Amino acid sequence: MKQLPLCSDLLVRFFPANTAWKFLRNLPVAGYTRKASDDLFHINFALFRWQKDPSNFSPIGMPSYSSAYDSYGMEMLWSLGYLFQDKYNADSQSIVGIQHKNLYDLSCTIWRNLKQNHCYRIKDALHDATSKTNHGTSNESSQLKQVAFAIITPNRIEYQPMQMTRCHRGFELYPPENWLLVHIRGYNGIDKINNIDLQMRVRFRNLMIKGIARDKRYFQYFGSSGSQMNDQAGWFLSLPHGTTIESARAKIGDLSKILNVSTYISRVGLYLTTLKSTGSDIPSAFQVRIAGCKGMLSVDPKSKSNEFYIKVRKSMVKFESDDWTLYIVDHSRPMPLSLNNQIIRLLSDLGNSNGIFESIQMRCIDRKEFWHPPAKCYLNALDSLNQSIINENQQKYKNAKNFLIRNKIPLPVNEARCLFGIADETGTLKSGECFIQYRSLENSSTFEKYIVHIGTVLVTKNPCLHPGDIRKLEAVYVPKLQSCIRDCIVFSTNGHRPSFNEMAGADLDGDQYWVYWGNEFQIEEVAKPLLYPSTKKSCVNRITNELIVDHVLDTFTDTAPGIIANTHSVIADKHSNGTFSKECEECALLFARAIDARKTGENINLTPIMKLKDKYCQTYPEWMMKFDKPKMDPPSKSINEILYQKAQDAWIHPDSYNDTLRYFPVIQNPMDETAIDIDESDANLEQEPEQIETKAKCCCPWILIILVAVGFFIFYVIKHK
Structure with missing residues (x-):
């Protein structure tokens, strides 16, 4: 058992x-x-x-093919174990006897059908008309590459259909066929791993250090980008003969001076951040990687049309490198904004009535106004991926009601935006001031119209747990900035403490800000911001591959931010002072340190939080969707609970809202669909699985x-x- x-x-x-x-x-x-x-x-x-096979056949080994794609397709099927191998042994001629011109595509068809129906017959795939060519060059561009993709679990390695991915700088060091994209998951191959025992740790550690054997090569763990660290994923590299993983990492630049393991991993991750094309339009601000530098670049108001240069601040330099090619990670553009449970709670505690939130939610349910304009309004300079490719990569989809139940309520696009933050290079803005020029996204607009907002704005950065994280700034008109800066928020560099730093300890190194200038949400009295002291980084004598892998595994299973955020949510719901309580303030301070722990290497002491959890978290409000935990009795009376229950009771006609892609930070759906953009600020948010149909x-x-x-x-x- x-x-x-x-x-x-x-x-x-x-x-x-x-x-x-x-x-x-x-x-x-x-x-x-x-x-x-x-x-x-x-x-x-x-x-x-049930029937007994009269033949006494011996198990057949995995066949080999001359084509790399065909070989990968068979390896992908073979990794399914008995699901495929037993059927292949009994009916191998279905594949071996047929010279299918697209064997990889046939393998993908069999793989998908076996994942849905474990009794699927191989021979049925030959009559399946759904086979599509996936590996042709027609889908590839200079920005897209097709790479091998695997999921490793505590007891198996399962290869997936090749994934189309945006390029990263690592592809300049080694070709795509040398890279393997890996996700670490639990036994079911779907869930992330929350707790890792010794046996699991030894297995994952050996695979990361010694390598994953595939196609007569070994793929060793190279590194992970920031988002991959959150997703328990990373890039594995097949090394040329005579090359070590340490020397491969050294190719990106001089990392010898870095003695903090967390910093070392994040610097390697800079080379693995996916890159984007800017197209023909020229954005105002760019999140970039250049040499060993990272940060934001914005158009210099003093520059002339025929001047081309880049000024790098000292704070942007993370390590020494001779690769001065400019790589664009992201850039300013119209990005719609949504409410979430954290911000709803903070705005409520800051004096906004329940009726305001209910009114905004009801407009979405009744569809008296669009959630957001058609997707074509958002494309701007960002080149979108082909929808069929996205479907092929099995990205997750959710519908409008799922968003509403999680209190992800879209705000009017001409009253709120998600904006990159940059510094005021002109020195014009005073403390407490900002500059905002946004592109109007009226449905009837046939041309680009930019509006400079003048007046009060509410600004914060996700995730935010303290009322003081929401700042009230004054947007002003600055002629020098109007000519060159749009679709981002410009902060003042004057004053004792910059406004952006008061928002959950944010910076201008690529952070995106929650910015609202509508008339419905108001803050009469701004809460005092918390001080988020920096933590001293721990150092070692020498960075080794073993230290890197151990730290990555520790980070993958770090549940501290989620535990703190969940405890904070329960306390805010139950305490009479809400997020203004001392207990919530304690959670907010420790949460900021837990988030930074991946950079500093600090070991977070959760003892104070566990005491608060024992005191407050015996029951949970329904809106937190902790279905395995006891529910509050009597039920919560918070605005979060009210919105959740209304969303549960809401009926949305299936023709009213199309399923929405939840992957890119910009809407990239077909232009005729109603689009909903979602941020991922809730620390305890879990994705819903795709429903699997069964066949008898x-x-x-x-x-x-x-x-x-x-x-x-x-x-x-x-x-x-």
């Missing part, structure tokens, strides 16, 4: 056949959830004929074999002990 949780499926034979239905009826089918702690499991079963096969009248999720079997055995 101890080994059953390691299995993805159970093959159960019933005799007589009618006992199968008695078994199925006793299963706790109560919906679907990915979290094993919920004691609810997804049923995925198929009925098929024919059944013999005297015997059944049922393929069921292992959770049901365990439940049944325990129940009838």
